[in-house]
Amino acid sequence: MTPNIPLYQPKAALVVFTASGFTAPYIEYYDMDETGSPVNPHPLTVREAQSLAKALDTREQAGKAFLRPEGILPANVLHIDPSANGSVVWYTKAQRQKMYFTESLGLQNGTVALPALVWKATKKELQLFALKSKTKPKAETPLYHAPFFNLYQKGNVCMGNVNVAIKSAATLEEFITAWQGYFFESYFSHHINDHNPVGVNLFNLYKELMADPEKPFPTDTLRPTPLTLKKLL
Template sequence: MIPETLQLYEPKAALVVFITHGSACPYIEYYDMDSSGCPINPHPLTVREAQCLSKALDTREQSGKAFLRPEGILPPNVLHLDPSQNGSVVWYTKPQRRKLYFADSLGLDNGTIALPALVWKANKKQLQIFALNIKTKPKAETPLFHAPFFNLYQKGFVCMGNVTIAIKAASTLEEFINAWQGYFFESYFSHHINEHNPVGVNLFNLYKELMADPKKPFPTDILRTTPLTLKNLL
C-alpha cells in the first residue's frame, strides 16, 4: 500500500539530445512514453514543446518567492521587512566594536573602534545607515542621527566606491543582512562626501582616540541630529 502522503509521477515524455562532431548546435528529439514507460513516437522538438520545457525550467518565480524569507523565527533586530521581488529590510545593530579599513589617502591606520547602535535600510542595490543615541530597540518615534562614518551622503546613503554589490535573487533574510554588513564593514573608508561631517567633532581624530583606548565607548553626545525618526524609514 502506498502512503497517502506520497505522490506518484508517471513518465510522460523524454528528450534526447543529439550532437554531431564539430557542431555547437544540438538536435533535440521529443519522445512520448507509452503506458509501460517506453519511448515512442520520436519527432523533432516543436516550438510549443520547447516553450513548455522553458516554463518548467524557469526558476525565477520561485527565486522571487524565496527572497528575504527568514531561515526561522524572525530575527529580533529586524524592524521592517518588505519581501517583494525588489523589497527592502530595516534592521538595527547594538553598540559594538568593529574593525574599520581606511584608504591610504586618508592617512589613518586600520583599527577596531567602538560604534553606537546603528539603523540600516537596504534593498538589492543601495544602503542607508543612521546612528542611535540609545542602546535599546528603537521605536517608530525614535530620532535618527547621522552615522559616524566617512563615505556617507547627507541623507544617509552609503557610497560603496568600487565594492561590487551582488545580492542573490533568492537571498534569505539573514543572508541579505549579513551580506550588506559585510560589504559595508569590509570596504575602505576614504573621505567626507560634499564636506558632510556626520559628527560634531573631527571624525579623523575621534577614530584615533577610540582606537587608542579599547575600553572607551562611543560618545553619543557628539552625534549630529537628522530631521528623521525611525518611522520615516518604514
C-alpha cells in the same frame, strides 16, 4: 513515520541526435505510456520547447525565495519589503568593529566603538543611521547621522569600487550578512560634500576610540537628522 513523498511518473522524454558535419542537433520528443516506455516519437515542437523552457526557468522560484527568513524572524529586523526590488530595515546594537581606512586619510586600521545603528538596504543601495538609545527602536525613535566617512547627508553610503552583488535568491539572513560585510570590509576615505556626521572631528574621535578599548562611543557627539524610524520606512 514515513514521510508522504509524492510518486513521480515519467510523462515525456527528449532524445538529442547529432550528425557528423552538422553543428545543429536534432531533438525528438517522446510521450511515455503507462508502463514508462517511450511512444509517439516526433520532432520537438515550438509549444513543447516553450513548455520546457518555462519548466527550466528558475527566476520565478528565486524571486519567491528573496528575503525569506531561514527560520524565526530575526529580532533585529524592523521592516521587510519582499518584492523583487525590495528592502530590509534592521538595527545592530552598540559594538566594537574593525575598520579599514585608505592611506590618504592618514588613519591606521583599527577597532572602533560604534553606537547602535539602523540599516536600510535594497539590492544595490545602503542607508545608515545611528541611535542614541540602547533599546530596540520604535516608530517614533529619532535617527541620527551615522558616525562614518563616505556617507552623504541623507544617510546614503558611497560604496566606491566595492562590487555589491546580492544574490537574487538571497535569504533575509544572507542579505543582512552580505551588506554588513560589504560595509565594514570596505575602506573609508573622506567626508562627502563636507558632511561631518558628528559634532566633533571624526578623525580625532576614531583615534581616541582606538586608543582606549574600554571607551564607549560618545553618543552626545551624534548629530540629529529630521527622520524618525517611521519616516525611514
